[in-house]
C-alpha cells in the first residue's frame with residue numbers, strides 16, 4: 001500500500017502572539033494509506049475543519065510537514081499548491097455550496113471543464129456519478145429545486161468529478177435529518193469504495209464513524225488513534 005496523506009508535527013494557532021491566541025493543532029501526526037477511509041471525530045471546536053483545510057491545502061500550517069499523494073507540500077509555490085489541490089483533492093462541506101444558477105449536471109461538469117476535460121467526456125462522467133448516487137433523474141434541476149439530501153448527493157459528485165486521489169469531507173451529512181443522512185452517507189461510501197478513494201471524513205455521528213475503516217480522535221490539539 002502507498003501513502004496518500006501524511007501529516008507530521010503539524011501545528012496551527014489563530015491570532016498568534018495575541019492574548020486571544022488559540023492553539024488549535026499542537027503536533028498532529030496522521031497517515032492515510034491509499035484506499036483507507038478514516039473517520040475524524042472530535043468535540044465541536046477541537047479543530048476538525050482546521051485540520052481538513054490544512055490537509056486539503058486550503059490553509060497553511062504554522063509548522064510541520066504535509067505530503068499529499070507522496071508530494072511534499074512545504075515550499076510549494078501558490079501555483080503548484082493550487083495545481084496539486086485541483087488534481088489530487090476533492091472537498092465536501094456540510095453545506096453543499098453548489099452554484100445556484102447552474103443545474104445539477106452543470107455543477108458536476110464545470111470543474112471538469114476547468115481541468116481541461118472535453119464537454120462530452122465531462123457530461124458522461126457527471127451523468128455516471130449522478131446515476132451512482134441516485135439523482136440522475138434530477139440532472140436538469142437547479143439546487144433550489146432539489147431536497148437537502150439530493151443537493152448533498154450532487155455535491156459529492158462535484159467533489160469526485162475530477163477523480164481525486166484524496167477525498168476530504170467536513171460533516172458531509174451533518175445538515176440532514178438522521179434517516180436521510182444514513183441513506184446519503186451509504187451512497188457516498190459506495191462511490192468512495194468503487195473508485196478506490198482515500199478519504200478523511202469528519203463527523204459527530206459515531207454510528208457513521210463506525211462504518212469507516214478506522215477512527216481517529218482529535219483531542220487537545222493532537223490525534224489519538226482508536227482501533
Ligand SMILES: Nc1ncnc2c1ncn2[C@@H]1O[C@H](COP(=O)(O)OP(=O)(O)OP(=O)(O)O)[C@@H](O)[C@H]1O
Nearest residue numbers: 014015022024042043044045046047048049050051
Ligand atoms: N479564523 C479564525 N480565527 C480565530 N480563531 C479561529 C479561526 N478559525 C477557527 N478558530 C478557532 O479554532 C478552533 C477550531 O476551529 P475549527 O473550526 O477547526 O473546529 P471544528 O472542530 O471544526 O468545530 P465544529 O465541529 O464546531 O465545526 C475553534 O476554537 C475556533 O473558534
